[in-house]
Amino acid sequence: MKSKLEKFIELCNAIKICDRCELHVTPLCGEGNLNARIMLIAQSPGKRENLCQRMFVGPSGEVLDRLLEKAGVNREDIYMTNLVKCHLPRNRKPKQREIEACSNWLEEEIALIRPEILVPLGFFATKYLFEKNGIELPEKRKFHLVYGKLIWTGKIKIYPLPHPAFLLYNPQLEENVMRYYRKLAVFKRECKWRPVCPMTRYYREGKLDKKWIELFCKGDWESCKRYQAEEKGVWHPDNMLPDGSIDKTLS
Ligand code: SF4
Known part of the structure; x- marks a missing residue:
């Protein structure tokens, strides 16, 4: 039986020789922690990433490193990859047929790494995951409203973030974007109260919708009202849900 690392090496070798579309020059495989809870999915390798054959080593990589450092997350905590594995000439947008040809690689990476949360960076990676999972896309002028919102599809969690390159053109918005990136530190682990929390018991007994467990x-x-009450030592009833509402059917 092959190890996860062996399977990953095999997958990367297959990606590197991919010629499924006309872009095929130097496809770049993802990199990072193969057991990560968080998978960052960018659009495609930039010029420098293409030259060095590494993820996020160009100008947007500098921004990403700054955001991760401020959030308290290391590159070793996460896995990073691209929707389209090859550099797009003159940094143009990916074409639909290129996304269709390439996204099977991304699906193979997701199946192998099995992250808890998929984090698409920017429009194209978010659009791909939304369409794939049957999530309605907001109109383009309202698209920014999807950033920083954790979504549970019933199978996987998606947390869209603005691409770090966005800040190269809008540096004044770094503090706003940082608020969203800070949650990555929360996603690194589960809630510490989980083993003793009544919600865990209710879920095991089949009384609680899985969405509460997944989303909180x-x-x-960190946003759970029960967690916040526990941290402050404030009394709260066992049937209080993570959003603070009371479910009288729970006992
Ligand atoms: S319900 Fe809230 S406090 Fe309980 S385990 Fe979940 S996140 Fe933690």
Whole structure:
């Protein structure tokens, strides 16, 4: 039986010789922690990434490193990859047929790494994951509203973020974008109260919808009203849901 690392090396070798579309020059495989809970999905390698055959080593990589450092996340904590594996000439937008030809590689990476949360960076990676999972896309002028919102599809969690390159052109918005990136530190682990929390018991007993566990206990536990009450030592009833509402059917 092959190890995860062996399977990953095999996958990368297959990606490197891919000629499924006309872009095929130097496809770049993803990199990072193969057991990561968080998978960052960018659009495509930039010029420098293409030259060095490494993820995020160009100007947007500098921005990403700054955002991750401020958030308290290391590159070793995450896995990073691209929707389209080859550099796009003159940094043009990817064509639909290129995304269709290439996205099978991304699906193979997701199946192998099995991250808890997919984090698409920017429009194209977010659009791809939304369409794939049957999530309605907002109109383009309202697209920014999807950033920083954790979504549970019933199978996987998606947390869209602005691409770091966005800040190269809009540096004044770094503090706003940083608020979204900060959640990555939360997603690195599950809620510490999970083993003793009544929500865990209710879920095991089949009384609680899985979405509460996914969105809060294994997702954004920092926003959970139960977690916040526990941290402050404030009494709260066992049937209080993570959003603070009361479910009288729970006992
Ligand atoms: S319900 Fe809230 S406090 Fe309980 S395990 Fe989940 S996130 Fe933590």
